[in-house]
Amino acid sequence: MKRYLFLITLLTALTGRIIAQSVTVDATIDSLQILIGEQAKIKLQVSLDTDKRAILPAYTDTLVRGVEIVDIAKPDTQMLNDGRRSLITQEYTVTSFDSALYYLPPMEVLVDNKAYRSKALALKVYSMPVDTLHPDQFFGPKPVMKAPFAWEDWYMSIACAVLFVPFLLLLIYLVKRIRDNKPIIRKVKVEPKLPPHQLAMQEIERIKGEKVWQKGQSKEYYTELTDAIRTYIKDRFGFNALEMTSSEIIDKLLEMNDKNAISDLRILFQTADLVKFAKHNPLMNENDANLINAIDFINETKEKEDENAKPQPTEITIIEKRSLRTKILLGAGIVALTAALAGSLIYIGLELYNYFA
Incomplete structure (x- = not known):
């Protein structure tokens, strides 16, 4: 009887341990030592059952004081054990600009409102070694150099300048057309109908x-x-x-x-x-x-007529008033040409200013 009680107690303890370990949180870093300005990647992995919901830690711009977060990748989820388990992976890219040994505290993950923590990490940041005995090996700052002239950079400006004159003439023509508002006179030739x-x-x-x-x-x-x-x-x-x-x-x-x-x-x-x-x-x-x-x-x-006489076509004059559609089209053309001319002038002016500035 005592043997059975022992076995039941042992199975209960093992079951409780399995349940307790159903959620695992692990954090690793790809490099424990970096130079100032270099980057390291911290990988956070959470293993849990698929029916559980995990909330990963949310950081803004710093992991701890002195360690900045450069990028946070999108979480990647993998299905394990025929879909019964999930493995969520989150990567954080960090850097530092101060040489020191940084303690990275455990990352906390909430699974069904219960907190689980990873192990703590460490990051050693070294400053760039400087050879003070040979300062001549470093070059001083260079002055600002002016870019060489290239025709390719001016193709758009030249095209705007070439098209400016015909566009301006077309704009003047449209403005005169819409200001005249004269009726349209058309002459139509009407061919006579044969007998x-x-x-x-x-x-x-x-x-x-x-x-x-x-x-x-x-x-x-x-x-x-x-x-x-x-x-x-x-x-x-x-x-x-x-x-x-x-x-x-x-x-x-x-x-x-x-x-x-x-x-x-x-x-x-x-x-x-x-x-x-x-x-x-x-x-x-x-x-x-x-x-x-x-x-x-x-x-x-048939009706009697002069067989040698050939019927002459008659000319009819038709006077039409300009339609509302024509006025709208003229107005839209004027607005479009005005905008194109103004944009061309602004673009050419900016290009000249940037070149001679």
Whole structure:
């Protein structure tokens, strides 16, 4: 029985020790001795369970009096034991400008509001040894030397000076434009519209040149040909033949024109309807005859005019007031150019001042 009690007591003590050592804090320094102005790195490592929260020590600019902190690196966390443990590493870069032996106190880390401390460290700082028996080996202070002239340093200034004049002229032009505020006068040439029969003949010549009926495309041929005639009738006689059937067009034309001129047109429309709706396949001479019928109808019904007279284009004068958008653009251009010119002058002046100062 005493043996069992001893074993239980021993296991309890070991368990308590393991729990007590579940958080470890260790601090090391990479160099115990440095010269004045040199740097040393202090590494702080905290090992703890992943479910615990650690707060590392926060320093401002000094670790202790005489030892300054140059840099504090970001903490680095490593996962250990399949993610059950964490190792947090924090590096501090320190230096000193006074020769002495410095005692670096333990670093305190809070883990779940419980303080854990590392071991203390020491840092010995030595002054630079000076050979007073040979002072000639040290050189005295050098005077301030003027940098040699280099064209590369003046490229920007030269560019600003070259662009200054055209920018200034452009600024003057924009200022005059916005101050004048005169209406904009534009002259537009309007080409006269060809008479209906000339437009129709141009379209028929195009259809004749393509010769689509020779490629077996009779439906396309008669569709284009009748559309050209319908457009001519609409422009020549003033009713919308494009929206009317063939018989309606013929009846409308009979009311206002000669029956002889319409007889050939009736044959053209009848053939076109057979091709488009009854899949009629006309012969080659039939296609040519309908093309001639369309031309004869146009020639017999066109308005009489002088064929040698060529219509002259007319010129229209349009007066427009300057829009608000144009005024805004002019104002923005003036502001931008003014700023660019002022900046160029300031830049060139500073460069000259720095060079001759």
